[in-house]
Amino acid sequence: MVENETGHTGDVAHDDSRRLGVLISGRGSNLQAMINAVAAGSLDAEIAVVISNKQGAGGLDRARAAGIETVVLEHTSYVSREAYDGALVAELRRREVSLVCLAGFMRLLSANFVRAFPHRILNIHPSLLPSFPGLRGQDQAWRHGVKVAGATVHIVTPELDAGPIVAQATVAVEQTDTPDSLAAKILVLEHRIYPEAIGVVLDGSWRIEGRRFLSD
Ligand code: GRF
Numbered sequence: 001m002v003e004n005e006t007g008h009t010g011d012v013a014h015d016d017s018r019r020l021g022v023l024i025s026g027r028g029s030n031l032q033a034m035i036n037a038v039a040a041g042s043l044d045a046e047i048a049v050v051i052s053n054k055q056g057a058g059g060l061d062r063a064r065a066a067g068i069e070t071v072v073l074e075h076t077s078y079v080s081r082e083a084y085d086g087a088l089v090a091e092l093r094r095r096e097v098s099l100v101c102l103a104g105f106m107r108l109l110s111a112n113f114v115r116a117f118p119h120r121i122l123n124i125h126p127s128l129l130p131s132f133p134g135l136r137g138q139d140q141a142w143r144h145g146v147k148v149a150g151a152t153v154h155i156v157t158p159e160l161d162a163g164p165i166v167a168q169a170t171v172a173v174e175q176t177d178t179p180d181s182l183a184a185k186i187l188v189l190e191h192r193i194y195p196e197a198i199g200v201v202l203d204g205s206w207r208i209e210g211r212r213f214l215s216d
Pocket residue numbers: 024026027028029030031059103104105124125126190
């Protein structure tokens with residue numbers, strides 16, 4: 001058993017459930033990549049529910065088109081972050097979700113939410129973490145003038161964009177790139193590595209040492 005920075009042991013109990021709960025706020029292209037990977041058989045998982053904190057999120061239509069249950073939980077209806085996160089946890093538990101995937105979910109999650117799914121929340125971020133956490137990582141990277149950019153899938157901890165890194169992919173930044181063209185290149189990477197990383201985490205042959213994610 002290994003104590004790590006996330007406050008949990010590295011020796012995580014894995015179950016056989018492969019039920020995903022996907023949280024979105026917007027267009028849902030990463031959700032679509034998961035839907036496609038499940039349909040193609042490259043990701044052995046079931047998307048049990050898609051939850052959005054925004055009524056008009058485009059990803060809701062993608063989920064409905066794929067026959068996936070959708071839930072809209074608007075944070076504006078709750079008095080506090082804790083109350084909202086408690087409702088989210090309840091919706092996810094009701095559907096026996098074993099892995100929570102943040103896919104453009106534009107809300108900070110409370111420590112209580114993170115504790116409800118220890119090592120069982122993933123996020124995709126459009127930069128090579130730990131560089132450029134927070135909003136619009138692609139723009140931050142472009143403005144900084146980096147020559148290599150990329151995407152990161154990480155385990156979610158209470159600290160923003162700081163959990164153990166499961167997967168990363170890189171792309172060269174050309175002088176002709178604009179923030180939009182760079183974001184488009186990074187998005188291609190996201191759509192590849194997120195379903196792959198979900199598969200790795202579901203397969204369960206991994207551990208965390210310190211803050212290093214190690215898989216067999
Ligand atoms: C992606 O760039 C992702 O990295 C970030 O939010 C964006 C969501 O895009 N966390 P989409 O809704 O999956 O298309």
